[in-house]
Amino acid sequence: MITHLPILQVIIPLMAAPLCLLLNRSRLVWLFSLLVSGLAFTISVLLLQQVMTSGVISYELGGWQAPWGIEYRIDQLNAFLLLIISGISTVVLFAAHTSIEKEIPKDKHTYFYILYLLSLTGMLGIVATGDAFNVFVFLEISSLSAYALIAMGQKRQALWASYQYLIMGTIGATFILIGIGLMYQMTGTLNMQDLSQRLPEVAQTRTVFVSFAFVIVGVCLKLAMFPLHLWLPNAYAYAPSIVTAFFAATATKVAVYLLIRFTFSVFGLSFSFTTIPLQTLFMALGLIGIFVASTTAIYQSNVKHLFAYSSIAQIGYMIVGFSVSTVAGLTATLLHMFNHALMKGAIFLALAAVIYRIGNVELKSFRGLGRQMPLTMAAIVIGGLSLIGAPLTVGFVSKWYLLTALVEQGWWPIAVLILLGSMLAVVYVWRVIEVAYFKEPLQQNIKVKEAPMSFLIPIWTLVIANIYFGIDTRLSVQVAQAAAQSLFGVSP
Amino acid sequence: MNLSLELMLQLCIIMPLLATFAIVATGRYPNLREGVTIATCLALIFLVVNLYQGLSAGESISVYWWELLPGLTISFDIEPLGMLFALVASFLWLVTTCYAIGYMRSHQEKNQTRFYACFAVAIGAVMGLAFSANLFTLFIFYEVLTLSTYPLVTHAGTEKAKKGGRVYLGILLSTSIVFFLLAIVSTWLVAGTLDFKLGGVFADDVDKVIASILLVLFIFGIGKAAIMPFHRWLPAAMVAPTPVSSLLHAVAVVKAGVFTVLKVCIFIFGLDLLAELPSTQFLLYLAGASVLLASLIAMRQDNLKARLAYSTVSQLGYITIGALLATSSGVIGSSMHIAMHAFGKITLFFCAGAILVTLHKSKISEMRGIGLQMPITMLAFFIASLSIIGVPPTGGTWSKWYLMMGTIETEQFVLMVILMLSSLLNIAYLLPIPFHAFFPNLTSFKASEELNNTTKISDKRLSGFEIKEAPLPSLIAIVVTTLGCLTLFIYPQPLFDLASAILTGRE
DSSP states (O other): OGGGHHHHHHHHHHHHHHHHHHHOOHHHHHHHHHHHHHHHHHHHHHHHHHHHHHOOEEEEGGGOOTTTSOEEEEOHHHHHHHHHHHHHHHHHHHHHHHHHHHHSOGGGHHHHHHHHHHHHHHHHHHHHBOBHHHHHHHHHHHHHHHHHHHHTSSSTHHHHHHHHHHHHHHHHHHHHHHHHHHHHHHHSOOBHHHHHHHGGGGTTSHHHHHHHHHHHHHHHHHHTOTTSOTTHHHHHHHSOHHHHHHHHHHHHHHHHHHHHIIIIIISOHHIIIIISOHHHHHHHHHHHHHHHHHHHHHTOSBHHHHHHHHHHHHHHHHHHHHHHOSHHHHHHHHHHHHHHHHHHHHHHHHHHHHHHHHSOOBGGGGTTHHHHSHHHHHHHHHHHHHHHTOTTSHHHHHHHHHHHHHHHTTOHHHHHHHHHHHHHHHHHHHHHHHHHHHSOOOGGGTTOOOOOHHHHHHHHHHHHHHHHHHHOOHHHHHHHHHHHHHHTTOOO | OOOOHHHHHHHHHHHHHHHHHHHHHTTTOHHHHHHHHHHHHHHHHHHHHHHHHHHHTTOOOEEEEEEEETTEEEEEEOOHHHHHHHHHHHHHHHHHHHHHHHHHHHTTOSOHHHHHHHHHHHHHHHHHHHHBSBHHHHHHHHHHHHHHHHHHHTTTOSHHHHHHHHHHHHHHHHIIIIIIHHHHHHHHHHHSOOBOOTTOSSOTTOOHHHHHHHHHHHHHHOGGGOOTTSOTHHHHGGGSOHHHHHHIIIIIHHHHHHHHHHHIIIIIIOHHHHHHOHHHHHHHHHHHHHHHHHHHHHHTOOBHHHHHHHHHHHHHHHHHHHHHHOSHHHHHHHHHHHHHHHHHHHHHHHHHHHHHHHHOOOBGGGOTTGGGTSHHHHHHHHHHHHHHHTOTTSTHHHHHHHHHHHHHHTTOHHHHHHHHHHHHHHHHHHTHHHHHHHOTTGGGGSOHHHHHHHHHHHHHHHHTOOOOOOOHHHHHHHHHHHHHHHHHHHOOHHHHHHHHHHHHSOO
8 A cells, every 4th residue: 555655646536536426415525525635635744754764756657667657756845745735735625615605606516626626636646747748637637627616716707817827828738748749759758767867968959948948938837937927816816715725825836846847857957057047037037026026916906816916926936046046045945835835825715714704805895804803814914924924934934045045155136135025025915904903894894703613723724834834844944955955966 | 939040031931922811811801911911020020030140140041942943043041131131121011011000091092901912922022032042033032022012003003003003014124124134144154153152153254344244234134223214113103002112112122122233243243353344333423323313303303202212212322332332331331221221211201101191291392380280200200311311310320421431442532422412412302391391481580570470370370280190000100210210320230240241251
């Protein structure tokens, strides 16, 4: 059993998805999905333990050996991502039953869970597999289910948002496919391990350059990296709240993972950063992204939009850490992936609770909520402080590492810019806080009460995780460091 | 009781935080809630005094909590400077609580539970800050202090409070994150450690340019020290209820700022390195400018609390100057001034609050003659003003004396002149207030005829006034801090011993 963990990680949610149809009762399906997601989480914990103690796990699908068959390869990086995805998925699902009650018609509940599980499968698959073509397959599974999930949003704009995402996402996926195709043409293999050995031989050919360009642009589209981020704000804002919480915490992380995997493992460090000026380009785009997105966030009147733009800005931080291309920089990026998942998970779940009670998340409806929904608002405050990077929250940990990485390289001006960027975060977070705590409630919201326990438990689980992992950083720092070191080929 | 000193040290930080929960839990019963606060104050003073005795007996008290990031620990270590700060803060917390009970009730403030709860968190943060063994721990508590005082500053919940809160948080957070954090990270990378060490952590051959830049980053980053141009938050924070202004913005928050400056100067840079850096001179003049300008601005304020706020900005500049002078008398003067100014300024704020609750006056121009109604308060105001100015028989004399000595030793005559000028300005903006309060007709001395008439008239008018002092708990607080100002003049020895032990290690 234990040797089959890598495949079980992916196959359990995949098989569970159609089974939901048999149950076909909202509550039952919910419990079943929760169970499946919890199982996936347990498996990811076991996998991480195994990887941290005994090194990389290679699993041959169906017993076919690597270059011919599909290989699932779990190293520190994957295991870390699997943990984030399945963990967040489980916590978010906990609130799903209550949340979709108000947002999705009853007859579609079963489909919702099916799509949710498929989307989970896709993300886990992308991360677990060691085969480039398999990445594309799972990418499509997760994307297609994502389009459908977003389209389930209450408002009509959800359809348009989903359509936008569909077009951009498909372009991205196609680019990735083209890139993979070109790689296959040059090397005759799809296994990432193999590719990384064979690509250097043909590294100077135009085909490899082109394939690299296609893959990077495709991934950056999925990543919503500035300036390819246009699909994200609407998709997040109009999707059902649970979906937003799940995607905001995980989807972009998966894309960052792909970026790291392709640049570091497949194409190799020297090709990605020496032959091509990726460093300068990404550094610039990351910084511009931070400033443009944060500034845009300040001017949003819809709080979901506001935090969606904040997500784009946070991706900028990950990109900056990535473009430093040192162990410290990559550690910062990986840490921020973990930490950002916790912050945004908490914040978007709290927003889901607000929608459940009030029906919308326009900033003006937040008036007086500090008094009416104290626990939910406190969660947004702590999540916001974490975004800003206040000490004793996870945000501080990633900020510290990012700063260390930048100053270590002597890039002081960029360190200053990063810090100024987090000042913008103060502004947009405080806009929400001031409205919630300093204004009198709207007339129609006068009777609003605190969110039900089914929201508060998952929200506060994530909030406490925000603080816990900001104080006890052993797990996140150790794993992130080990993963970064192994990607650089440094033995820890 | 048989507690080990290490345990006491930890209790100093944890107990106020635990008290927060108790305060929230007893929120419905005001008397019980205030009982909890007072009990915590007393216990805290007991602990701090015990620690002080332990320190005086030559014991080293340090605690290690946990490693937050590899190599960066949260740990505590008591040294004389931190002890001094903790003593002042814990004692004045008790006095302020006493004052606040009178003030908040007679002013019928809302959300008093939140008020006392945040207050307790802030004091816990101050204790953590005072006892920090490294810059990293200090930074954490520094930020906790900023965030926990935000609800206190915006207590009123009005539009004005919101604006004040914005400036408060905006300046304190941005300076600390943009400059202070950057300085800490860089120090960590340059020196390899953040532990406070007498004589500094930098190697002897450290690049002077980098060290200079770091010093500037530190001084700018410690926004709580309110060096111009980062002083705006302090006047903005005056929208808070008076007990908050008194404890936090005369003692805890601003003193946390200058305390951090002293810590950084003495234990991160070391006085020898500090004296050699080219940026020290620049920062000295900046602090000097801050002293002078703030005094000048204070003269023009008609709102009493605003005038006191600018006066605080100016006095904080003294402490920063003392630290940057990098001599032992500078350091002694600075650290003594932390205590002296705390007692003086808290009294002044107490008086301002007392005038507000009893007579509902906040403008200085309206305060003529109030000395006849509130004699005790205004007498206290007079004595505290003397302490701020630095004349006998008040404690402020000593600290200003040592600061002057420091400027003379280092031959910083410009600064010496600035300090003297500023003292004159202090006289000009503080003393008229009690004078006019007691002698409302002071300006009409010119014509004796008129004088007679006016005195008669005003005597009639004044006979209508009754003595109407502040609520009793507040009055007690005022008297206690005023006596503190006087006692510190007669009996400054323990304070001096602590201050002079900073540079020699332990007592």
